Amino acid sequence: MQLYSKKSSYLQMQPQKETIQFLINFSKSFQVVKTKSKDFIELNLN
């Protein structure tokens, strides 16, 4: 049985810059408001 499997070139893979930018923008526009009844309201202020 193989006990340790070496990983190949895909260890160097990265997401697209657009994906990272989308996440950063999403985070900036995403707000959570707590209501009096302790529920959460998610707001996406795009």
Added chain:
Amino acid sequence: MVRTNSISDSKLVKDYINGSEASLAVLINRHQQRLFSFIYSKVQDKVITEDIFQDTFIKVIRTLKKGNYNEEGKFLPWVMRIAHNLVIDYFRKNNRMPKFKNTDEFDIFSVINDGNLNAEKQIIQEQIYHDVRGIINELPNEQKEVLVMRMYKDMSFKEISENTGVSINTALGRMRYALINMRKLIEKHKIILVN
């Protein structure tokens, strides 16, 4: 000027929860390669990897902003667990919606086994799976965790180490003891695992 390399994940998470959007960018940049590679190693498709990577961080953002993150575990193993669960969700959905289409070159029936053809073998197979599950359940939790990740989820020891928060050597050791203990249990219960 503070070098971002020297700031711990834990501090960045706290800063982000307190409103520093820049801290999120540092966290994403710091872990993007590791996380992306981890997802790709499972799904082997760049577009799907991109989607799961994005969904993982959307979940991270939601959880952090709702204040639902607790600092019990480390940030990266937590993110990896989210990604891992999303990968499992993807495979589950995918299995429910087979995408194979018959063409002149490819016939789906050429790769599907008819398990009913040999009922006896199937019963024995099920008994073996049942016995193996029983043996695994008798293992100590930490050994069971490593064994399941390695044998059933096909994770490398590097990934297991990242997911469980122990060193690769410890994970290897746990796997070794899991196998030793399984052999002992097989002998103890006089189980036959051959079809």
